[in-house]
Amino acid sequence: MDRSFLSQPAVIAASRQYVCARLATYEDEAEGKFLKALVRTGSGELENSVFAIFGPDGKDPLVRPGRSMKGVYKDAAAMADGMTKLAEWFPPKADPAAVPLVADVRLALDVASADGQPLVILVAKDAGKRKELEAAAAKLAWAKEFVGRFVYVSCGGGDDLAGVKGSDVDSVLLVVQPDRYGLKGTVIAQTADAAKLADTLTAGNKKFVRAAKAASHVRDGQREGVFWETKTPVTDPMEAAARERGRKK
Amino acid sequence: MNRLALLLAVLVPTAAVAQPPRILPPDPPAVGIQWFTTWESAKAEAARTGRPILLVSAAPHCGGVSGIW
Numbered sequence: 001m002d003r004s005f006l007s008q009p010a011v012i013a014a015s016r017q018y019v020c021a022r023l024a025t026y027e028d029e030a031e032g033k034f035l036k037a038l039v040r041t042g043s044g045e046l047e048n049s050v051f052a053i054f055g056p057d058g059k060d061p062l063v064r065p066g067r068s069m070k071g072v073y074k075d076a077a078a079m080a081d082g083m084t085k086l087a088e089w090f091p092p093k094a095d096p097a098a099v100p101l102v103a104d105v106r107l108a109l110d111v112a113s114a115d116g117q118p119l120v121i122l123v124a125k126d127a128g129k130r131k132e133l134e135a136a137a138a139k140l141a142w143a144k145e146f147v148g149r150f151v152y153v154s155c156g157g158g159d160d161l162a163g164v165k166g167s168d169v170d171s172v173l174l175v176v177q178p179d180r181y182g183l184k185g186t187v188i189a190q191t192a193d194a195a196k197l198a199d200t201l202t203a204g205n206k207k208f209v210r211a212a213k214a215a216s217h218v219r220d221g222q223r224e225g226v227f228w229e230t231k232t233p234v235t236d237p238m239e240a241a242a243r244e245r246g247r248k249k
Numbered sequence: 250m251n252r253l254a255l256l257l258a259v260l261v262p263t264a265a266v267a268q269p270p271r272i273l274p275p276d277p278p279a280v281g282i283q284w285f286t287t288w289e290s291a292k293a294e295a296a297r298t299g300r301p302i303l304l305v306s307a308a309p310h311c312g313g314v315s316g317i318w
Contacts, residue, residue, distance in 0.1 A: 003318070006305070007278050015282040015303060021291030022284040023306040031288050035306050050306040056299050058292040069305075086301060093299035100285040107309075113316035114309040115281065141283065148280045182309070182316040210279065213317055221314030228315035234308070243313040 002049075005069050010080035012148065017087035019056075019096065025049070026230035027107060038065045045235035053086060062086050099138035101152050105160050108153035110228065113182025115151060118208040120201065121164065121174040122154040130154055133172055133194060140198055149205060150175075166190075173197050175204025180211070181226045222246040 005011055023031050025048055036046040038061075051072070052065035063072045063082075073079035102108035105121060112119035122137055124130035134154055140146050161167055166187035167174050172194055176185035189204035191197065214220065227247055234240045285291035288304075295302045311317050 006282060009278070012278070012280070012282055017300065018303045019291050019295040019298060019300045020282050020284050020303045021288060021305070022282075022286060023288060023304070024286065025306045025308045028287070031306075034288060048308045050304070052304045054295075054302040054304060056295040056301060058288075058295060058302055062301065065304075083303065090299055090301050094297060096283075096294055096298060096300075098285075098290065098294050098297075100283060100290065102286045110309045110315045111286070114318045117279075117281070148283045178316070180316055181314065217317050218312045218314045221316070222312060226315060227313045228310040230308075230310075236308075239308065239311075242311070246312040246314065 002051075002068055002070065005073070005076045005079050008076035008080070011076050011083070014080040014083040014087070016147075017084065017092070018053075023050075024103075024107060024111065026232045026234050027103065029232050032232050039067060041067070043235070043237050045237070047236040048239050053083070056090055096142050097138055099134050099141045099152050099154075101134070101154050103153075105153050105155050106163065108151055109163060109176070109178045109185050110182035112151040112176070112185075113178035113180065116210050116213070117149065117151050118188070118204050119176040119178055119185060120150045120152045120204070121161070121167075121176060122152070123157045123161070123167070123172055123174065124154075125156045125158070127156075130156070136194060136197055137173070140201060143198075146198075146201055146205075150201065168192065173200050175200060175208070177208055180217075181221055183226070218246070 032046055035050045038052060039050050041047045047067060049067050051069045053062045055062060069079055073082055102111055108119055122133045124133050141152060163184045164176055168190060170192040171190040173191050174187050175189040177188045178185045188207040189200050191200040234243060285294060291302055307318050309315060309318055
């Protein structure tokens with residue numbers, strides 16, 4: 001993912017006019033097919049990264065889809081400017097209101113670690129109560145003080161929380177510090193009171209320790225035996241080869 | 250000549266195995282883009298709000314190691 005563009009304040013500001021979708025390549029078969037059809041690659045297969053901008057119907061690309069935004073914009077400032085001009089064609093009808101949930105806790109820990117952000121886990125065994133919790137969290141996710149600061153996931157508790165240390169049995173919201181490789185996490189704030197979600201997010205954000213990724217992250221992980229199993233095969237030839245080399249270490 | 254050969258013997262293998270340092274992208278900011286993480290949820294929200302969609306796909310692992318984009 002090209003952080004040289006996506007971490008820039010101008011691009012982040014421009015993103016607030018959009019619905020932003022960042023899919024995890026190789027974690028969903030249907031999404032993989034969609035992404036593969038979107039971009040013609042040298043290998044003819046789905047490769048690690050995809051970039052596109054669509055209108056609100058999600059059907060017609062507004063820029064030529066490719067592997068990276070670098071193929072469309074010369075730098076982050078040009079991207080922010082281009083995004084703003086495209087957004088002017090689509091006056092918004094409403095503000096975002098859905099909580100942006102990662103598919104499961106395992107992937108959410110990985111994403112939060114990669115993003116260097118705290119992970120918010122909404123916990124309710126009952127599906128109806130979970131929906132209520134998600135609706136309450138959605139109001140907070142887009143509030144000025146919280147937007148862009150957390151990764152979210154929702155689960156039924158129990159085995160879903162196997163990789164998370166320190167959760168109380170009756171908690172409905174956990175703020176979790178993911179570990180270096182996003183394989184496990186530790187609860188840094190939690191509440192069993194659905195009326196205290198905002199206070200718990202604030203407390204968790206204060207306790208969260210942002211750790212820069214070391215240049216030796218991949219080498220260290222390979223040496224320690226870390227290996228991420230994807231849900232679908234890794235078809236990017238370079239990445240597939242790197243995985244094989246890493247697995248043999 | 251012998252000195253040159255010795256120097257080459259020492260330097261060439263080193264150069265052949267030397268790896269360029271991995272240049273990591275800048276760390277993500279504390280306040281970033283708020284991402285939807287599935288295409289279906291993003292499309293539904295875009296249809297509801299009338300907003301365009303910024304789509305990125307990436308793998309949150311590198312060389313099989315998780316915790317990094």
